[in-house]
Amino acid sequence: MQTRSKRPLTLRDVSEASGVSEMTVSRVLRNKGDVSAVTREKVREAARRLGYVPNKIAGALASQRVNLVAVIIPSLGNMVFPEVLSGISEVLEDTDLQPVVGVTDYQPEKEEKVLFEMLSWRPSGVIIAGLEHSEASRAMLLQAGIPVVEIMDTDGEPIDTAVGISHRRAGRMMAEAIVEAGYKRIGFMGTKMPLDHRARKRFEGFTQTLAKNGIEIADQEFYSGGSALAKGREMTEAMLKRTPDLDFLYFSNDMIGAGGLLYLQEQGIDIPNKIGLAGFNGVELLEGLPKRLASMDACRLEIGQTAARIVAARNADGASDEGQVVDLSPTLSRGDTLRKI
C-alpha cells in the first residue's frame, strides 16, 4: 500500500516488482492457464502490496469480451424495478457477468441515448424493459449481435427474446374477477403516462372485458407527479363526489390504491361491500395496511431471474433461444377489498 499516485499502476509494474513476465502476471491475476504455486504467490503478493487494480478497459479491448450486462429500465422510483434488479443481480452473481443499470424515465429519446451509450461499451447482453422502442433503438439492438431480452411485457413482437406477463390479460383477469363479484359501477384511476405501455395495455384489457359484460367505465381520472398515496386519496374523494354511485374503484397501481383505501376507511365506508377496490403490483411494501388491497402480482423477481438466466446461458454456450417468449402468469390476490362471490 503506497501513497496516492498520479499514474495508475500497470501490469508492468507488478511484473517488475515480482520479477515475472507480464504475461504470467496476467495469467495469475485471471486464474488462467498453468502457473506454479510459487510464482502465483509471488505475483499475488506483489499485486497486493502495490495496490494494483487491473485495467478492464485494456483487458476488454484485447480480449474482445466485456462481462457487463446492460439493464435498461424506465425508473428506479417505481418499486417494481428495484425488485426486477434484485432478481437479475441474484442470478448474475453466480456468473462472471455484472449488471449495469440505465434509466430512461419512460422517454423513448432517453432510451435511445442510454442504449447507445451502453452499447458503446460492448456489453455481453441487454435486458431492457418493454417491447416498444424507437426504430433507431430496435436497429441498434438488432445490430449489436448480443443477446437481447425484453422484459415485463409479452404483448408484442420481441426483437430477440421476451420475459414477462401479458398486461392485457392481467387487465382482463381483474375485470373478470370484478364482474363475477357483482360490481357494476366501476371507476378507474391511473397515471397520466401515454408512454407507459404496460399500464395502457392493462387498461385496454380491463375495459374490453367490461364491455363484453355490458359494462362501461363509469368514471376515470389520471394524475401525474406528486405523492401517489396522497393522489390516490384526493382522486378517490373527487371521484366519489362526482360519481357517488360507484361500487368499485380500480387503481393502476397499489400506491394510489392504498391512498383510496385509507380515505374510504376514514369515511367509514364499508369495504368491500359498499365499494370494492383493487390495485396492481402486489407491492409487499404495503402489507400492513388496515385491509389488504386486492392486487395482481407482476412476477417482478421471477422476470429478473429468468432474463438474467437467459443472458447468462447464451453467454456460456451460445445456445440460441432467439424468438423465445416466456409468458409468466400473474396471480390475483383478492385481499380484503374485493368481495367474495
Add this chain to the structure above:
Amino acid sequence: MQTRSKRPLTLRDVSEASGVSEMTVSRVLRNKGDVSAVTREKVREAARRLGYVPNKIAGALASQRVNLVAVIIPSLGNMVFPEVLSGISEVLEDTDLQPVVGVTDYQPEKEEKVLFEMLSWRPSGVIIAGLEHSEASRAMLLQAGIPVVEIMDTDGEPIDTAVGISHRRAGRMMAEAIVEAGYKRIGFMGTKMPLDHRARKRFEGFTQTLAKNGIEIADQEFYSGGSALAKGREMTEAMLKRTPDLDFLYFSNDMIGAGGLLYLQEQGIDIPNKIGLAGFNGVELLEGLPKRLASMDACRLEIGQTAARIVAARNADGASDEGQVVDLSPTLSRGDTLRKI
C-alpha cells in the same frame, strides 16, 4: 440500417464507406477539431446509414479518459438512494459524465468487491455512501487518483470530500424536540442492522440527548426483513402491550412509523396527546397518511446534486477541494404527530 452482423462495425468501416480517413471520421464523430461541413455531413451520413456505434473501450484506452462516475450505495430498495441518484443524474446530465451504480447491500466485503470492479474501469470519480469502509477499500480509493465524494454522513473523517448531514445531530435534534414537547416515556424501534452506521449514529445522538435530560429509553425493539409497514404495526402493538405507559415512539424510518401510526389510529388512541410519534427521512411517498408523521428530512436530493457538482467541477478544472466537508442541515417537520409545546 443493415441486418444483424457478427462483427461490430469499426471506425474503419465508416472510413471506407465515406471515403474519408479514420482520423477525420473520428474527429467528426467527436465534434473535435476542424472538419469541413461537406466532409462532416458525408461522415455523419455514412455512420448513420451503417448504424455505427463507437467503441468506447478503444476510445477510453487511447484517450485515457472515461466519462463514468462510480456511484456506490447500500441498497436500491430504501427509497432514499433512488432519490440521491436523481440528484446525481440531474446534475451530471449537464456534463459529459455518466453515473454507474453499484450496490453493496450494507456489506463491507461487497463494497470492496464492487469498488474494485468499478475502479478497474477507471472512472472519472467516485461517489460512495458513508464514511466507514474497509482498510482495503480506503486504500483503493486513495490510490485511484480521482475525486472521491463520500455522501450521506458527515460524522467522521472523509477520505477526500464529504457531503451529507450529521446523523448524530439529527438524533439530538429530534430528542430535543420530543423532550421540549414534554414527552417522558419514550420507546424506540429500528432496523437490526449493525452495519447501518447512520442509523446507529442517529440512535446514539438521540439517547445522549435524552440522557442529558434525565431520560432513558423506556423500551426498544429491532426488526429485520419483511414489510416495513407491517413490522411497524406489529412492533408498535407488541411494545405497547409490553410497556403500556409509553407516551412517545421514535421510529428509525418513516415506513415503520407509518405502520405504527395506522395501528394507533385504529386503536382510537389520541395522537399526539396520548402518544406522540416520529420517524426519519421525510419520505414524500407517505404524504397522504391520515396524519402527517413527524420526521426529519435527510437532504437526499441536495446531497446527490452537491456530490455530483463536486465531481464534475474537479473533472473540469482540476480544482482541488480535497478535505472539504459539506454539512447540510436537516429540517425537522413536526407533522401532526408531535404535540406543540
Add this chain to the structure above:
DNA sequence: TTGAAAGCGCTAACAT
C-alpha cells in the same frame, strides 16, 4: 483542413 504513425494496457496465439 486532412492524414500517417505510434501507442494506450492488456490478452490470444504461439513459441519455448
Add this chain to the structure above:
DNA sequence: ATGTTAGCGCTTTCAA
C-alpha cells in the same frame, strides 16, 4: 510452466 509477439479500435501527436 513461462515468455514473446502482435494486435484489439481508437486517439494523440505530428506532418503535410
